Every structure is written in structure tokens, then in C-alpha cells.
Amino acid sequence: xxxxxxxxxxxxxxxxxxxxxxxxxxxxxxxxxxxxxxxxxxxxxxxxxxxxxxxxxxxxxxxxxxxxxxxxxxxxxxxxxxxxxxxxxxxxxxxxxxxxxxxxxxxxxxxxxxxxxxxxxxxxxxxxxxxxxxxxxxxxxxxxxxxxxxxxxxxxxxxxxxxxxxxxxxxxxxxxxxxxxxxxxxxxxxxxxxxxxxxxxxxxxxxxxxxxxxxx
Ligand code: ATP
Numbered sequence: 001x002x003x004x005x006x007x008x009x010x011x012x013x014x015x016x017x018x019x020x021x022x023x024x025x026x027x028x029x030x031x032x033x034x035x036x037x038x039x040x041x042x043x044x045x046x047x048x049x050x051x052x053x054x055x056x057x058x059x060x061x062x063x064x065x066x067x068x069x070x071x072x073x074x075x076x077x078x079x080x081x082x083x084x085x086x087x088x089x090x091x092x093x094x095x096x097x098x099x100x101x102x103x104x105x106x107x108x109x110x111x112x113x114x115x116x117x118x119x120x121x122x123x124x125x126x127x128x129x130x131x132x133x134x135x136x137x138x139x140x141x142x143x144x145x146x147x148x149x150x151x152x153x154x155x156x157x158x159x160x161x162x163x164x165x166x167x168x169x170x171x172x173x174x175x176x177x178x179x180x181x182x183x184x185x186x187x188x189x190x191x192x193x194x195x196x197x198x199x200x201x202x203x204x205x206x207x208x209x210x211x212x213x214x215x216x
Contacts, residue, residue: 001106001163003027003040004097004132006081006090008182009061010054011207012042012068013199015180017075019137022175023110024074027135029159040110041078041097042069045088055186056212058082067202091124094131106166107132113142120148129154133162133169140179144172189213 005020027037044061047054062079069075080096081088109132116136154170161169185195190213196204
């Protein structure tokens, strides 16, 4: 089993990291030696030219993901979306990962509740759930809505099901509420307030060194 978490990561912060760590723990339960969680890919998204741009460059966002994950063997920075031109479609990323890991390996696509609430607007969302399980983490200020029929049909409360088949299940993980967003971090940095402890120390140092987010 592998996990995948995408994001703009402008910058990556402890909200992303802590929720992903808690998912790792939840997914590690019930795995057999063959099916256990091997790694979680953290994938910064490519922002196409016609979209509002990130403040940090793609290379800087990737470097911050590298710095944030350097002491965690389970978390792997993955630049595959930055290698592609144009929009980063999750379905393409999952196809590419599927090629790497084969058809038997479980892939868990980790998304926050905010993303889950608009999931059926995603490009080829029905294909996405044939390529991966959906693992949804809590996010402060976003409350779960009653599940639609498709989601009810896929939902499981047993991680064994995520190990038993490679894709197609929906699993919720109650994660610690950390009301942190990259937007707030960028604003605080622009206003000259401290963002220490909202991001890992190495990311904090990098942001200061590169003078990132000095303007909102
Ligand atoms: P921005 O404020 O720039 O929109 P963000 O903090 O929401 O950024 P993204 O890089 O867009 O971060 O994050 C990707 C996904 O990570 C989000 O859609 C969300 O699901 C999840 N996420 C972000 N912040 C948190 C948090 N504090 N707790 C749990 N999940 C989070």
C-alpha cells in the first residue's frame, strides 16, 4: 500500500504534515507484511500559467516539501506533477503512480474534508476512484455533509478493506484539528509576524533565507 497527498504546498505546513502522519498510523493498522503502508508521496501541484500563481516557485515549493519530510522515512517528496506541463490532474497522477506500483498495490489518495466536499467536480472523479481509495481527513471549519449514494456505497470503517483491494473504497480519518492554512501563513509572513512553529523549523529557515512571502 502507498499513500498520496497532493497540495499547492505554498508552503507545506504542520496542518498537512500532522494530518498525513495520523493517516499513516491509521493505515498501518491491520496491514500484513505484504500489504503494509510503504510510503506516502507528497506531490506539489503544477500551477498552469492562466491560473492565479503561487508566491513561491515550483522548485521552492518542492524544496520545502523536501525539507519538511527529510526526517521521516515514510514521507516521500514527489515531483511528478511539476514535470508535466499544464494543470495537475489527480487522475493523471494516479495513472502514473499505478504504472509504477502495478495493479495489485493499494493506493490511498489522501484529501482533506474541504476537498472531499467538492470531489464530484474534479476532472474524471469516477475514474479516480477506480485507481485509488479515497482517504478523507478532517479539516477545521469544514463539516461532513450527509454522504451521497456513491459515497455510501464505497465507505468502509475497516482498514482491512483498504488492504484487501487496490482501489475503490472511502475511509474517513478523524485527525487533530489544526486551524492552519498556507494562506494565513503567507499573510502573517507578509505582515512581519512570526510563522515559527506553523511550519517545520527547516521550512521556516528556508522561507526566511529566501525572503519568501514578504508581499501578500
Ligand atoms: P491555501 O491556504 O494556499 O489554499 P492550504 O493550507 O489549504 O493552502 P493546500 O496546499 O491547498 O493547503 O493543501 C492541500 C490540502 O491539504 C487541502 O485541500 C486540505 O485538504 C489539506 N489541508 C491543508 N491544511 C490543512 C490543515 N490545517 N489540516 C488538515 N488538512 C489540511
